Amino acid sequence: MPHSFRPRDEPLPSLPVPDLEITIQKYLQQVEAVAPNHLERARVLAKAFLAGPGPKLQQRLLERRxxxxxxxxxxWLNDMYLSVPLALPINSNPGLAARPKQFANQREAAVFLARFLTELLNYQESLDRSELEVERVKSKDGKSLQxxxxxxxxxxxxxYRRPGKEVDTQIVLDRVSSGNHIIVAHHNQFYSIPVRASDRGRVTEAELTxxxxxxxxxxxxxxxPPVGILTTARRPVWAQAREELLKDDQNRHNIELLERCLCVVCIDDDVLPGTFNNPLRRDDRWIGNRDYANVLHHALHGGGSRHLGANRWFDKTFHAILGKDGMWGLTYEHSAGEAPAVFTAFEELTEKVDAMPPPDGNLIPSHLPAPEKLEWHLSEQSLSxxxxxxxxxxxxxxxxxLCILWFEEYSKEFVKSCNISPDVYVQLALQLTYFRLHGQLVATYESAGIRRFALGRVDCIxxxxxxxxxxxxxxxxxxPESQPTSQQSADQEEGSKREEKIxxxxxxxxxRQSKEMMDNIMGQGIDNHLMGLRYAAKEAGEPVPDIFADEAYKIVNHFALSTSQVxxxxxxIAGYGPVVPDGYGCAYNLRKNGFIFSVSAFHSDGCTNAMRFxxxxxxxxxxxxxxxxxTKQ
Known part of the structure; x- marks a missing residue:
């Protein structure tokens, strides 16, 4: 992980190491909820762990802290991202679809992109000067800002995330030799455009246009040749293919330009067909025949090789995507940061551009050389x-x-009026939904930001x-929607008594969920802790403790519900794919006018179904x- 504090960063506490016995107790409660048949053995292994290797591994974490x-x-970065061999699109890289744009002609679209890139350059330079205002949240006592x-x-x-045969590598780019050009993807071809020159500084908006x-x-x-499609392969496969490409000097030059660019801009001269539409469509917020799900498909994967899937370079962190019908969105490589660091900047820059006056009618001729087209020399192996x-x-x-649900019967304000956290409420709604469909609960992942601590990323609520x-x-x-359970109450209560009991x-x-949420954001989650204990044993060359090799541990970490508040x-509309073949992904956006849910599943599972969910x-x-x-008093 690149560790580069900026001068304006305020001193932050280091991430605490939670109490070992409390973590094991919480782990057993997870087993009770999602793998009850394994609870007895899990308790035996937990007791052995606490009496055996646990305290020694805990001490190593305290020393590491x-x-x-x-x-x-x-x-965490290695465990969550870099060691995972799955393809980046759908499995890892999220997508976002913003409000579509309306352009009278191609020139207006070019001006919009030029203005967005100009604002992105302004943002990059503010980062270079360490000018970001430090974000703050309420402290635990609610009386101060942290x-x-x-x-x-x-x-x-x-x-930049570079593929590896065993593990990927994060390349940290310096600001001397990188970030001074962009890559534009168009018709599966890549073009490099300098945005700064050593002899003249920044190019102008008109020149960019x-x-x-x-x-x-x-x-x-x-x-x-759709070379960009190689970045969609499983990571070890792409690493091998990349080595083949690098045998040629021209290809090496191209890959270096792609790695060192500020961002990738995808100009998509196609729309995805109706097969990507959402059967749950409720209104016509989008344009033409495209609905929410279609546009999110577009942002996530471009429709595969038959459409726009090769008009990307998925290893690069930031992709801005503009479709021929005004579709405007992004996809980003997730190991570099969480959604707030990317989505917020994207939306703020878009708002600045939207507030600008329409472009005037004339363009001053530019004497810049034409954009550099990245030509590839491909061997038979590369073509294969x-x-x-x-x-x-x-x-x-x-x-x-994929299925998108815009729930507007009430909003988070109603939930707050009941003195319930909207996030807690939605998480419990997801539990109820899964149980109704499948008759059990499963391990559920929700990202918990731990940025209260230096270099904190996330833990799992x-x-x-x-x-x-x-x-x-x-x-x-x-x-009638739920599957029958084996523990139906023999003396089922009726009417208001039953409602009160519920x-x-x-x-x-x-x-319980409110405490779980607070524990996590205060650095007391169990997932980073258990992961750390595993890695502490691995780093010392010791056997993995039995508790981590147990079937219960596998079930508890098989996240058939992967969720996040966006x-x-x-x-x-923002979303991503499930993280396991038999799972669901669910991102939700809490709005003043309701809740936006994006639900994903895989058709091949047979038991999961996004629309039904x-x-x-x-x-x-x-x-x-x-x-x-x-039951309101």
């Missing part, structure tokens, strides 16, 4: 690698099942709990509101 800025981040670590914001435009227009006017060439990547990626794209399980079982008694169970689940300035989630949200209204 003393000698590092953040004891967890390097290990600063957050800003390292991600400063680093996100300077990191003309450079972009030159690229826009180039017609598609069916002979263009490209064909294989196209086949594999297209299968992944076709497997992705777990929403499956014994309290949540008791509540969803009570909610689902006699529910509300009591709900209050306990809310209390807070944006506007009503945008979204419809059931809608019913869960309705049932929870009815429960609260019926």
């Amino acid at each position: 003393q000698r590092t800025t953040n004891w967890a981040t390097d290990w 600063p957050l670590c800003m390292a991600q914001h400063y680093q996100v435009l300077r990191i 003309q450079q972009i227009l030159k690229i826009m006017e180039i017609q598609a060439d069916p002979r263009t 690698d490209i064909r294989d990547a196209m086949t594999t990626f297209d299968a992944l794209v076709e497997d992705l099942d 777990r929403a499956a709990s014994p309290e949540a399980l008791a509540w969803v079982k009570a909610m689902c008694q006699g529910d 509300k009591e169970l709900f209050d306990l689940a809310v209390e 807070t944006t300035r506007n009503d945008v 979204a419809q059931t989630l809608e019913h869960s949200m309705q049932a929870m509101a009815a429960m609260l209204k019926n």
Whole structure:
């Protein structure tokens, strides 16, 4: 992990190492909620761990905390991203679709991109000068504001993820030899445009506009090899293919330009067909025949090799995407930073451009050389690698099942009026939804920002709990949507008494989830801790403790629900794919006018279904509101 504090960063505490016994206790509660058949053995292994290697490994973490800025981040980065061999698109890189743009002609679109890039350059230079205002959140006591670590914001435009056969590498780019050009992708071809020159400084908006227009006017060439598709392959496969490319000097030059650019701008002269549309469509907020799901598919993967999937370089952190119909969005490489560091900048820069007056009618002729087209010299092996990547990626794209739900029957203000955290509320709604569909709870991942601590990234807020399980079982008694359970109450209560009992169970689940959320953001989560104990043993060359080799541990870390709250300035659609083949992904945006959910699954699983999940989630949200209204004093 690149460790570069900026001069304006305020001193922050180091991430604490949680209490060992408390972590193990919380772990066993997870086993109770999602793997009850394994609980007895898990307790035996937990006791042996606490009496055996646990305390020694805990001491190593405490010592590591003393000698590092953040004891967890390097290990977490490797565990969460760099050692994962899966393809980046869908599996890792999120997508965002913003409000579509309307342009009268191609020149207006070029001006928009030039202005956005000009603002991005302004932002980059403010980063160079360490000028970002430190973000703050309420402290635990609610009486003061606490600063957050800003390292991600400063680093996100300077990191490139290079594939490896065993593990990927984050390349930290210096500001002398990188960030002074952009790459424009158009018709699967890449072009390099300098945005600064040593003898004259920044290029102007008008010059950028003309450079972009030159690229826009180039017609598609069916002979263009879709080299970008290689970045969609599994990481070890792409690492091998990259080595083949690097045998040629011209290819080496191209890859260096792609690695060292400020960002990739994708000009997409195609729209995805209706097969990517969302059957749950409710209105016509989007343009033409494209709806929410279609545009999110576009942002996530470009529709595969048949459409725009090769018009990307997925290893690069920041991709701005402009479609021929005004689609405006991004995809980004996730190991470099979390969504707030990327989405916020994207939205702020977009707002600045949207507030600018329309462009005037004339362009002053530019004497800049034409954009550099990246020409590739491809061996038979490289051509074979490209064909294989196209086949594999297209299968992944076709497997992705997306559904967007815009829930507007009430908003987070109603939830707050019930003295419940909206995030806690949504997490419990997701538990109810999964139980209704599948008759059990599963390990649930929610990103918990731990930027209160130096170089903090995230830990995992777990929403499956014994309290949540008791509540969803009570909610689902006699529910035709839920599968029957083996523990139906023999003396089922009727009418208001039953409602009061359900509300009591709900209050306990809310209390538990609220504590889980607070524990995590205060550095007391169990996932980084358990990961750290594993890595401490591995680093010392010791056997992995039995507790980590147990089936219960595998189940508890099989995140069949991968979720995150995506807070944006506007009503945008953001999402990602499931993290396991039989799982769901669910991003949610809490808006003043309602809740935006993006749900993903894989068709190939057979048991999961994104539309069915979204419809059931809608019913869960309705049932929870009815429960609260019926039991309100």
